[in-house]
Amino acid sequence: MSTLATPTSADTFEITRTDTPVPDAQREAALAAPKFGTVFTEHMARISYSQETGWSNRRVEKYGPLQMDPATAVLHYAQEIFEGLKAYKHPDGSVWTFRPQSNAARFARSAHRLALPPLSEADFLGAIQALVATDVAWVPGGEETSLYLRPFMYASESFLGVRPSLEAEFLVIASPVGPYFAGGVRPVSIWVAEDYHRAGAGGTGGAKCGGNYAASLLPQQEAYAKGFEQVCFLDASTNTYLEELGGMNVCVVYADGSVATPPVSGSILEGVTRSSILRLLTDAGHEVSERPITLAELKAGLADGSVSEVFACGTAAVMTPIGRLAGEGFDLTVGDGTAGPITTRIRAELTDIQYGRAADRHGWLHQLA
Incomplete structure (x- = not known):
């Protein structure tokens, strides 16, 4: 220290x-x-x-x-x-x-x-x-x-x-x-918004400004009405790639232990917690990649078991396991619906350092x- x-x-x-x-x-x-x-x-x-x-x-x-x-x-x-x-x-x-x-x-x-x-x-x-x-x-x-x-x-x-x-x-x-979420650390349910976007190329998505969060409030409200706790946004250009939640970055853990997260490309906020987690994952021997991830890839991985965990991360909530991912025409459980071992271990390591x-x-x- x-x-x-x-x-x-x-x-x-x-x-x-x-x-x-x-x-x-x-x-x-x-x-x-x-x-x-x-x-x-x-x-x-x-x-x-x-x-x-x-x-x-x-x-x-x-x-x-x-x-x-x-x-x-x-x-x-x-x-x-x-x-x-x-x-x-x-x-x-x-x-x-x-x-x-x-x-x-x-x-x-x-x-x-x-x-x-x-x-x-x-x-x-x-x-x-x-x-x-x-x-x-x-x-x-x-x-x-x-x-x-x-x-x-x-x-x-x-x-x-x-x-x-x-x-x-x-x-x-x-x-x-x-804790940011009522009830403490537990898996949350996510609705994938395919008709709204948080930010677009050349916009203010990479800046931490109120307008980006204001843009997320209506889809968030509609997700609540459907029984979900958070919204995941897709890219504004093709409506196929994962970007981030309303206020958190998202990471995907595969069954082989590798981890991927959407790249910081100007429309995604570069999270301090995100970068810290990626470093801890690398330190622990996980293969970490920052690459485009399509919704179709994630859905297929959840269906065939090649995706074992998904989590969101940010300063307020630290790391939050995602237990359910749904959108128009699909409703999938992540793993067994509980917090996965890699999410749990890295979160504990990060908070142990912070405290x-x-x-x-x-x-x-x-x-x-």
Whole structure:
């Protein structure tokens, strides 16, 4: 394990603590059974941007509503991006995060694609570090719990012209969380959407922006109505290749132990959890390939047993086994419908590293408090 080797701007943040602190008993009650994204810590980190001054006014302040003019650019042209990562409490009480430089790099790529001002890695990491240090009492210590961190940036200039905003706000908020799916880690059912697409070639699929998620909500809603928990999208060009779920990458495990996942080609988000899992699979001796996977290939593999496991992965849910895959004209069980051994083993290895229960041989962990 290591501390952050990359310089951060954490020491430059002005800390203004809330004047209405949450009573200890109320906070402990919230940490005892955290639900994903429903309770937030007492503070938020913030940096402001203007074309004239660049990024300035680094501060941690009381969590609260944002004041916006009705003409604020983000409300009209959706010029915004976000990230997601977690802070984990280790057995000795220290607090660590996982590969934050990778999140900072993806945030920079997203900013470029949405024509937002670039934020330095030092400021991205500094805001996270300053906020976690201020709200360290909000980091839960229970099984499968963590402090979810949501950095985001939005166009804050008040104008109605179609051009990049000359002003922006960057914030980080935090929420104590438990498992992403109610009921903990268990196989989920997936509906394959063949009449909707999340993103297309040349679009914003490779950026982590709200519009991509908004595009997934209607098909997700329709999948719920059919009795399914998540949606898998196909490529927009041919409607034949697997891309990703609404908020997670997808991986296919074959009976011979090899693993394949759709390639990052501009319409699929390059997941930090995805890349970490692929590394752990390679370390364990599995043949790993990033290649196009057709829905027809997956259906055939599930039918003849050559596909033994399918899982989804992302920061929020880590790794989620898929137990059922269905769409128009087909309904297939993955394996025996339970979490497969490779999914289970790699998930345990990854979370053991994140929570400090196993050696961090790749130097992925970085201390925040």
